[in-house]
Amino acid sequence: MNAELVIAIIVSIAAAATPILLAALGELVVEKSGVLNLGVEGMMLIGAVITVAVTLTTGNHLLAIVCAALAASLSSLIFGFLTLTLSANQVATGLALTILGTGFSALFGQPYTVKSVPIIRSPFPPELAADPIWRVIFGHPPLVYFALLMVVAVWWFLNRTRAGLIVRAVGENDLSAHSIGYPVIGVRYLAVMFGGAMAGIAGACFPLMLTPQWVERLTTGRGWIALALVVFAAWRPFRLLAGAYFFGFMMIFEIYAKSNSAFRVLPSEFWAALPYLATVLVLVLISLRREGRTSAPACLGKPFVATG
Amino acid sequence: MTSFNRRTMIKIGGAAAALPLLGSRAFAQEKLKVGFVLVGSPDDNGWNFGHDRGRKEMLEAIGEDKVETTVVTNVAEGPDSERVFRELAQQGHKLIYGTSFGFGDSMLKVAKQFPDVKFEWATGNVSAPNLSLYNAKFHEGRAVCGTVAGLMTKSNKLAYVGSIPIPEVRMGINAFAIAARKVNPNATVKVVYIDSWFDPAKEAEAARALIDQGIDVIAQHTDGPVIPQIAEERKIVGVFGQGSDMSAFAPTTHLTSIIDRWGPHYTKSVQSVLDGTWTESSVWDGIASGEVEIGPYNANVPADVVAAAEKVKADIASGALHPFAGPIKDNTGTERVAAGDVIDDGEYWAVDWYAEGVEA
Numbered sequence: 001m002n003a004e005l006v007i008a009i010i011v012s013i014a015a016a017a018t019p020i021l022l023a024a025l026g027e028l029v030v031e032k033s034g035v036l037n038l039g040v041e042g043m044m045l046i047g048a049v050i051t052v053a054v055t056l057t058t059g060n061h062l063l064a065i066v067c068a069a070l071a072a073s074l075s076s077l078i079f080g081f082l083t084l085t086l087s088a089n090q091v092a093t094g095l096a097l098t099i100l101g102t103g104f105s106a107l108f109g110q111p112y113t114v115k116s117v118p119i120i121r122s123p124f125p126p127e128l129a130a131d132p133i134w135r136v137i138f139g140h141p142p143l144v145y146f147a148l149l150m151v152v153a154v155w156w157f158l159n160r161t162r163a164g165l166i167v168r169a170v171g172e173n174d175l176s177a178h179s180i181g182y183p184v185i186g187v188r189y190l191a192v193m194f195g196g197a198m199a200g201i202a203g204a205c206f207p208l209m210l211t212p213q214w215v216e217r218l219t220t221g222r223g224w225i226a227l228a229l230v231v232f233a234a235w236r237p238f239r240l241l242a243g244a245y246f247f248g249f250m251m252i253f254e255i256y257a258k259s260n261s262a263f264r265v266l267p268s269e270f271w272a273a274l275p276y277l278a279t280v281l282v283l284v285l286i287s288l289r290r291e292g293r294t295s296a297p298a299c300l301g302k303p304f305v306a307t308g
Numbered sequence: 309m310t311s312f313n314r315r316t317m318i319k320i321g322g323a324a325a326a327l328p329l330l331g332s333r334a335f336a337q338e339k340l341k342v343g344f345v346l347v348g349s350p351d352d353n354g355w356n357f358g359h360d361r362g363r364k365e366m367l368e369a370i371g372e373d374k375v376e377t378t379v380v381t382n383v384a385e386g387p388d389s390e391r392v393f394r395e396l397a398q399q400g401h402k403l404i405y406g407t408s409f410g411f412g413d414s415m416l417k418v419a420k421q422f423p424d425v426k427f428e429w430a431t432g433n434v435s436a437p438n439l440s441l442y443n444a445k446f447h448e449g450r451a452v453c454g455t456v457a458g459l460m461t462k463s464n465k466l467a468y469v470g471s472i473p474i475p476e477v478r479m480g481i482n483a484f485a486i487a488a489r490k491v492n493p494n495a496t497v498k499v500v501y502i503d504s505w506f507d508p509a510k511e512a513e514a515a516r517a518l519i520d521q522g523i524d525v526i527a528q529h530t531d532g533p534v535i536p537q538i539a540e541e542r543k544i545v546g547v548f549g550q551g552s553d554m555s556a557f558a559p560t561t562h563l564t565s566i567i568d569r570w571g572p573h574y575t576k577s578v579q580s581v582l583d584g585t586w587t588e589s590s591v592w593d594g595i596a597s598g599e600v601e602i603g604p605y606n607a608n609v610p611a612d613v614v615a616a617a618e619k620v621k622a623d624i625a626s627g628a629l630h631p632f633a634g635p636i637k638d639n640t641g642t643e644r645v646a647a648g649d650v651i652d653d654g655e656y657w658a659v660d661w662y663a664e665g666v667e668a
Contacts (some may be wrong), residue, residue, distance in 0.1 A: 008520035016513060106349070113351035116537055116557055211508040212537045213557070216349045216382065220507045251510075255517045259467070259500045261667070272503070 007132045007139075009252060014144045017248030019044070019205035019219075021147045023226035024233070024240055025154050026198025031230055032158060033191035034171035034299035038094025039079055040199050041223030042101020043072040047203025049105040052112045052214035055207070061120045065143075065204045072200025073193045075101060080192040084185050087303040098223070106216040113214055120208040141209045143201070148241070150198070155237035167191060171297035174304040184304050202226070228279045234286060234295035250275045339376045340403065340582055343396035345389065346381045347408035348506050348531050354551035355505070355531040355568070356381070359407045359430070361552070362570025369575040374582060385410025385505075393418040397425045403581045405574075406430065408505070409474055415439060426586050428577060430570075431476055433657060437588055442573055445594030446476070447483035448624045449566035450527070451631040452595075452602050453548045454487030455620045456563050457525040458495045459613045460545050461488075467498040467523040469514050471505045471530045475657045480529050482663040483631045489665050491616065498523060499668035508534045519544055525563075533557040546606075553603040564617070565603035572598065592653065596625040632656075637664040 023040050030037050047068035054064035079097045082088040120141045122129055129139035158164040169177040170187045178184045206218050225247060233240035254271035256263040286295060350360035363377055378401060383389050389411050396404050397418060406415045407430045419427045419439040427439040435441050457466050466488055470477045485497040498518060502510045511530050515538035518526060524545040528535045531551065536558035539547035547558055549565025573591060580586040593599040602621055605614050623629035634645035638661040645651055651659060662668050 005520055009517075012513060012516055012520070016509075110351060113349075114353060114556065116540075119541065206509065211512045211534045212541065213508070213532075213534065215352060215508055215532055217506070218508055220504075220509055222509065252513060252517065255500060255510075255514045259498050259514070259518055259667075260521060 004132050007135050009256065010136055011139055012252045013245060013248040014140050015205075015209050015248075016251045017244040018144050018147045018209065019202040020222055020226045020229060020247060021202075021241065021244035022143070022150065022205065023199045023202035023223055024229040024244060025147070025150050025237065026195035026202070027227060027230050028233070028235055028237065028240060029154060029158070029167065029198075030191050030195035031300055032171045032235060032297055033167045033188045034174055034297050034302065034304070035083065035188050035192055036090045036094065036301040037076065037079055037097070037192060037195055038091060038227065039076065039097025039101065040195075040202075040226050041219060041221065042098035042104075043075055043196050043199035044203035044206075044219045044223045044226075045101045045105040045217070046075050047072040047200030048206045048218050049109040049112070049203075049214055050200070051204040052109065052115075052117050052207045055117050056112055056115055059118070061118075061208060064208070065201055068200040068204040069197040070200070072203065073196035075104075076192050076196025076199075077189075079196075080189050083303065084188050084192070087305055090301050090303070102217060105218075109214045109216065113216075115213070117207045117212045117214070119212045143205050143209060146201075151237050151241045158237070168297070171299055174299045174302070178304070178306055184306070188304070199223070199226075225275065228276075231286075231296075232279050232282045234282075235297065236295075246278070247275045250278075339372075339374055340578065341399070341401040342375055342377045342578060342581075343393075343401035343404040344377060344379045345383050345392055345396070345404065345406045345408075345411060346379060347383060347385060347410070349381050350379065352506070352532045353554060353557070354533060356407070356551075358551045358568035359405075359570055362568075362574045365571030366574035366578055369571070370578055370582070375578055383411075387414065390414035390417060393427075394421070397422040402426060403428070403578060403586075406432075409476070426581055433475075435588055435590060440577070440586075440588050441590040441592075442577070443476075443590075443592045444568055444570075444599040445592060446566060446568075446600060447479050447631050448594040449600045449602060450480045450483040451487040451624060451629075452617050452621050453527055453564065453566065454484035455491055455617045456605075456609065456613055457484070457527065457546065457548075458488030458490070458492035459616060460563065460609065461492065461495060461525045462545060463522050463524045464492065464494045464496065465498065465521075465523045466495055467500065467518040467526045469511060469518070469526060469528040469530060469535055470499055470501045472503060473501055475659065477501075477529050478662070479632075479656055479659060481666060481668070482636075482659070484527050485663045485666045486631065486636060487620065489663075495665060497666045499662070499666060502530060505531045508532060511535055512538050515539065516542070536562055546608075549603060555603070555606065560606070560608060562606055563609055564605045567601040567603050569599055569601050594624070595621060596627075638662060639664055639666045639668070 050071040051064045051068045054067045082093045083090045122139050123142045124138040129135045170184050174184045229243050233243045254268050257268040257271050346356045348356040350356050380392050383392050403426045405428050409431045412432050415427050415429050419436050431443045432441045468481050488495045500514045511534040515535045519542045527548045528550050533554040536547045536554045539561045540558035546563040547561050551568050553565045555562040630650040632651035634649040635647040636645040638644050
């Protein structure tokens with residue numbers, strides 16, 4: 001095994017980890033505000049199809065990503081209206097959003113299935129990434145750096161700002177937050193829309209970084225991995241970062257275990273199952289902890305109805 | 309054409325449950341209703357696209373005044389597909405095609421419950437009085453691709469991205485490897501299974517991982533054009549289209565393709581139901597009868613390589629060359645097929661080894 005290959009593997013891992021990291025970061029904020037949105041997969045598909053449509057029409061990657069974020073955010077408003085304003089069941093509504101996103105994207109994407117999407121390259125001049133060592137730092141598409149920045153931003157927002165404190169308060173104890181005058185529903189709407197936008201950008205990663213095309217069900221379940229990751233990371237942004245890269249590592253390592261005997265320390269099926277085994281293990285560890293506080297936001301998934 | 313996905317099917321199912329009361333004779337006077345169950349989307353530019361094109365050619369040939377078709381897309385393989393087949397049968401479809409290997413168990417069950425409905429299972433291996441099998445000898449096309457790959461590779465490292473390790477996929481790999489090594493004894497074929505017919509992100513990751521390991525020609529047995537796209541992105545020596553021509557996705561690296569032509573079979577089989585002459589059968593044709601077609605060669609393929617590939621194609625068509633003609637050694641060095649012998653169509657399904665040069 002040479003350095004060249006190690007770097008290629010690292011670049012692949014970053015690419016695989018980025019969409020699940022972005023989607024999971026958005027969902028983390030949503031869940032911190034006390035809302036469980038299972039529609040991540042559907043919103044990612046909407047983001048992906050809008051990205052393909054805008055990229056093929058205008059050729060502008062940035063515009064495509066912005067449109068993807070807006071479209072997915074708009075779709076999350078449907079979820080928001082049903083669960084927050086009408087107090088519908090969040091689990092059922094979230095699943096409905098996934099089905100809606102799958103169907104909408106399949107229908108909307110039909111004219112775009114026969115075209116290749118120009119992929120997005122590293123924002124740095126190619127000379128910087130020519131040397132394999134520097135490629136680890138400069139050789140990634142911009143969304144990889146964006147995801148890393150967002151980890152810091154979300155951590156800073158939740159833990160170091162007043163607004164972040166309000167979001168957490170709403171998620172931990174909606175009645176208290178309401179009684180001291182915070183707009184619980186309003187805060188949750190904003191969180192849901194942020195989650196939608198992040199899922200949309202996560203969806204944009206697929207055609208722009210991974211598979212340069214549109215096809216039905218393009219994200220093939222990675223939105224669900226993002227959902228699992230939030231729990232895996234115990235609702236902490238930096239643990240989420242580690243988790244996403246760990247999941248990305250497993251996805252890529254599975255392929256190397258299959259294609260290269262040097263990597264076949266364990267059967268490839270083991271690598272394929274490991275992310276899920278790890279999630280189960282972490283869930284067990286979390287529930288074994290007896291520190292008096294669990295990591296899940298206390299109001300997660302409970303509808304809030306203001307009384308008086 | 310009416311197009312449904314599985315969810316609308318379930319909804320319609322409720323309404324359709326009342327229909328059988330009308331009796332099948334009501335339908336017999338109407339157009340023949342033919343159902344197609346697809347594992348993916350006809351927009352995949354590959355396997356499902358090929359079947360849908362065959363359906364359209366059949367409609368064209370027989371006429372929409374005599375036949376009407378229902379296409380159910382994105383049906384998962386396995387037990388869940390059973391209700392889709394039952395639904396179609398209950399709605400009065402007299403001929404139902406299941407176009408993936410994994411639909412078999414469900415089809416066998418439903419076929420038993422609807423003895424007057426004809427079923428046809430693509431790439432299947434167990435038939436019943438009202439369930440026929442139809443398949444194409446894709447491995448003949450693989451031998452042509454293998455010849456091109458063996459002659460074109462610079463690194464002598466070829467790869468094959470497989471979907472699921474079923475006999476058809478394994479034998480495609482063997483045919484490819486045997487043909488490649490016949491023209492280039494130093495060539496090796498690395499195999500990666502993605503454990504799905506459809507997972508574009510994983511296909512892309514597999515293709516990139518293989519290219520990063522020095523592979524310069526990739527063949528694939530999955531349902532979409534992602535791998536040609538990645539090959540084009542990385543500008544490797546070559547890649548092959550599977551199911552249909554994928555050169556639009558890889559203008560410079562798409563060397564040639566295996567094109568599935570299901571139209572003639574669909575036309576023949578629908579016509580036989582219309583004529584009342586349909587019988588249980590097992591169709592397995594290849595290059596000779598036109599079920600398997602080799603697409604146009606890329607301008608980057610040198611003339612002598614095209615000539616060598618065309619010779620393999622012509623010899624397979626004429627019967628002068630068998631893709632699995634001995635001597636064949638497996639990848640542990642054991643001789644599996646003696647010189648002068650071949651793996652015949654019956655033995656094909658039982659092969660559980662890979663040919664020499666395959667790293668799987």
